[in-house]
Amino acid sequence: MPSTTAPALLSIELTSPQSVDGRRAAFQSLWLLVRMQHAHAHGGGVVRLADLRGEVSDASTLRMVVSRAFRDFKAWGLDVGWGEDLQREPRFLNAERRSQGPFWLPAAEAKRLRLLVEDRPATAAEVASFLGLRARKPQTAGAMTPPDAVHLQDAAFWEQLVASQQAARQGRLMSPVAGSNGTGSALEAIRLAGTLAASDFQRALVTLNEAMLWRRLGDNEQARRRLQALKKQRLAHHVAGNDYLGAMECIVSAWCAYTARDLPLAQSLLGGMAEDPARALVLRHHPDVRFEWCNLWALACRSRALALAADDRPAAAALAEESLQRFGEALAAAFESHSFDAAQHVAANMGMAAWLFDRVGLSDLPALAHDGPADTTRRAVQWIAFSEWLCGHTDGQGRSAWNAIYLMRIARGHCKPDKQPTLAQFRAQKPLDPAAVSKLAGPLADAFDAANWPARWVDVAQARLADHQAGRRRYPGLQQGSLLFEHAWYAAHAGDLKAAERSLDLLREVLPQLVPSDRAYFTESWNDALPAELVLEAKPPRRPSAPRKKAR
Incomplete structure (x- = not known):
């Protein structure tokens, strides 16, 4: 006969060093478990891969973190579920798709967890602090309002949505961000907005903004997953503002295609949107x-x-x-x-x-x-x-990184030496300096203030790279790679080959993130446009080999 004994409780210590029943526990595994318990306690929700990224992992280590977590869950005697169907028993799920998430905790397992801080029960604020979330205020009895009514929780939701959009405009895309005066990142704010969403439209708006944020971060895979989630939300519910959400879903999908340099697909999506009666109406009036x-x-x-x-x-x-x-x-x-x-x-x-x-x-x-x-x-x-x-x-x-990148390219655009010039030939070129470019700007020259636009291009590039490296800004791969190449070019032109070589070494690490056509641009520029002495020291990536002709 099967045992009727209730499963044992698990005591989880949240303070460092974290532990489960007195045994040391990996922070990432424990964070995911507590995040699932938190999601269960606030409406039976799920934890998605996007919730892990930026908190306990990045795109390159997500699979490893998930595998380690599930090994730990098994050791702790916990059955944890994954996938969109929260009614399935975890033991019947396909483990090959586990790394894709989302993850959730069955009700029986959630009841077993005792969250502690220094051996006493953790408060909601302490759990939220451990997870990097803000504690939600409990709703008082009798304060329930009809789902279509306007209530004060709306104000908190919209506040976080605006905070996310403002952080994105300022370049604070993902945690951690240094020097932000206590304000969070766009990713943090949009996640918090998701916990405050009280209607289907608000939840769908969060999903759309998440997709837009991942697209700006250069992560097309995450962006497309959120777009798929948005499509399911729109199809499953009659969402207010559905025409707007559908139009923006199409545009973000087209952006993902453009970022992947699939121009026919991008324009096909945009063209289909313009021909669709409902979306064309939104396009005309919004x-x-x-x-x-x-x-x-x-x-x-x-x-x-x-x-x-x-x-x-x-x-x-x-x-x-x-x-x-x-x-x-x-x-x-x-x-x-x-x-x-x-x-x-x-x-x-x-x-x-x-x-x-x-x-x-x-x-x-x-x-x-x-x-x-x-x-x-x-x-x-x-x-x-x-x-x-x-x-x-x-x-x-x-400030926009693209503006600096564009102007540095324009400033050296008329320099056309032979391929792989000597250092002397390379330094004999005369790119426009920032003062000359400022003069071309005419009445708009005051846009180039000394604080953001030093007197040398190498310093302009270095200042923006320093912002990225210190966490004050987060530039996706193409912008980061462009800044590194411009810094290398202008550092070499100033005769500082060591600084140029360091930037090229960093550029080599960025290249795998880029689509093939963008990698090819940097590879060609590195091979041909830089001085031979620098190319010899900082060996460029190999050019793509030409396809072999078939033997006749």
């Missing part, structure tokens, strides 16, 4: 959605135009003209929605597009009519200066 659509469509057209310029100039010119037109529409939509943050992004994109089109021989477009090549450079610099000016006039807005 300026935020229209900004996102026009800006991304313009970026895709820009990439296609640059790729076609050498082989099909008429097609490239048409795409370039469409790109500039859509950038203009995106800028108008940004100001229509009173979003300086959106406006600064598209202003920088317009400036870089003008410069890039000129570089590939598309300088006679109607939108770029000018008397000489210097005008295009001036126009490009002025658009980027306008972007930087907007950054400086947005309350709490962090």
